[in-house]
Amino acid sequence: MKVGFYGHVRQYHNLKEEIDAAILEVLESGKYVMGPTLARFEKGLAAYFNMKHAIGCNSGTDALWLVFMALGIGVGDEVITVANTFFATAEAIWIAGARPVFVDIEPDTCNIDPTRIEAAITDRTRAIVPVHLYGQPANMTAIAEVARRHNLLVVEDCAQATGAAGDGVAVGELSDAVCVSFIAQKNLGTFGDSGGIVTNRDDIVDRIRALRNHGSLKRSHHSMGYNSRLDDLHAAVLSVKLKRIDEWNDRRREIAAMYDEGLRDTGLQLPVEKLGYRHVYHLYIIETEQRDEMLKYLNDAGINAKTHYPIAIHQQEGYPWGMPADLNVSLPLTERSAARVISLPMFPELTQAEIDYVIHIVHTWEG
Numbered sequence: 001m002k003v004g005f006y007g008h009v010r011q012y013h014n015l016k017e018e019i020d021a022a023i024l025e026v027l028e029s030g031k032y033v034m035g036p037t038l039a040r041f042e043k044g045l046a047a048y049f050n051m052k053h054a055i056g057c058n059s060g061t062d063a064l065w066l067v068f069m070a071l072g073i074g075v076g077d078e079v080i081t082v083a084n085t086f087f088a089t090a091e092a093i094w095i096a097g098a099r100p101v102f103v104d105i106e107p108d109t110c111n112i113d114p115t116r117i118e119a120a121i122t123d124r125t126r127a128i129v130p131v132h133l134y135g136q137p138a139n140m141t142a143i144a145e146v147a148r149r150h151n152l153l154v155v156e157d158c159a160q161a162t163g164a165a166g167d168g169v170a171v172g173e174l175s176d177a178v179c180v181s182f183i184a185q186k187n188l189g190t191f192g193d194s195g196g197i198v199t200n201r202d203d204i205v206d207r208i209r210a211l212r213n214h215g216s217l218k219r220s221h222h223s224m225g226y227n228s229r230l231d232d233l234h235a236a237v238l239s240v241k242l243k244r245i246d247e248w249n250d251r252r253r254e255i256a257a258m259y260d261e262g263l264r265d266t267g268l269q270l271p272v273e274k275l276g277y278r279h280v281y282h283l284y285i286i287e288t289e290q291r292d293e294m295l296k297y298l299n300d301a302g303i304n305a306k307t308h309y310p311i312a313i314h315q316q317e318g319y320p321w322g323m324p325a326d327l328n329v330s331l332p333l334t335e336r337s338a339a340r341v342i343s344l345p346m347f348p349e350l351t352q353a354e355i356d357y358v359i360h361i362v363h364t365w366e367g
């Protein structure tokens with residue numbers, strides 16, 4: 001048996017009629033960039049997050065740096081985040097001209113450890129960027145409390161967690177902005193790249209809207225900007241999929257519960273969902289000392305397991321590039337996690353036979 005890692009094509013086949021019709025409608029409309037289909041999706045996205053404004057852009061990476069630019073974060077500033085995330089979190093800080101400062105993680109959730117943030121704050125610190133890793137929100141209550149005491153901005157990297165929630169705290173409730181990614185493999189994804197920003201701050205919306213469109217809101221250019229728009233074709237696809245995101249996330253949670261139950265007796269470290277949280281399992285991560293051997297074993301058995309992320313950002317060859325960074329940064333828990341993580345197949349379209357097969361094969365591993 002073969003078990004793939006992504007369900008994009010199955011998802012497309014399940015919704016083919018509706019998606020094809022939505023795409024054709026845009027093709028016939030002739031309005032491909034900044035058209036009514038984008039406006040409709042932005043409305044739907046804001047409503048989904050229960051927030052005031054949503055702005056589409058070209059990618060999750062752009063969403064982050066557009067927010068940093070709009071908030072005035074730039075050269076000379078420091079931004080606190082984690083090193084066990086997709087490279088883009090640090091890149092976006094770097095593109096804005098600022099410097100990422102990495103804080104170690106909670107070993108169970110792999111999210112930023114709020115108790116370690118204070119020690120990383122300097123005169124130059126402007127913002128905290130928690131990453132809701134693997135689909136579970138970071139501890140926003142504790143993060144917002146540190147931010148309030150030190151007068152820092154908070155931008156949520158929610159690229160992996162559309163539809164997730166904290167314990168009594170919604171994503172976006174305690175921050176300046178939320179950044180999402182709609183690249184194909186995310187929980188809510190289109191057939192390519194795009195991203196979005198959701199915020200309740202009236203004062204930065206027009207600035208973000210202008211920045212993504214050459215500094216222009218209507219005709220003239222209010223500022224310098226960039227070209228980072230969400231194509232109407234992608235917006236059409238995303239509007240179709242947005243209606244299903246809760247159902248798909250529920251299915252991910254159901255599969256996670258089956259993995260939890262089936263793998264409980266293996267001695268592997270399984271994901272920890274914090275009490276009262278809604279983890280949406282963008283990824284289902286197990287941890288083992290024999291990461292590489294086990295990964296090969298799973299792959300040889302036809303299971304396309306992967307690892308996210310095998311090398312922490314501060315240990316990547318390409319980091320720091322043209323950036324004055326602290327090369328002596330030590331993040332023992334981040335480094336330990338990076339050496340141990342395996343991502344099992346996790347997407348709503350997995351069949352029962354595939355789920356059972358993954359559980360069975362993991363059981364036959366004698367690590």
Ligand SMILES: *Cc1c(COP(=O)(O)O)cnc(C)c1O
Pocket residue numbers: 058059060061062085086088089131157159160180181182183193194195
């Ligand atoms: C995917 C991802 C991004 C970047 O999103 P893109 O749309 O690929 O640019 C940023 N942060 C995290 C945590 C991600 O998983």
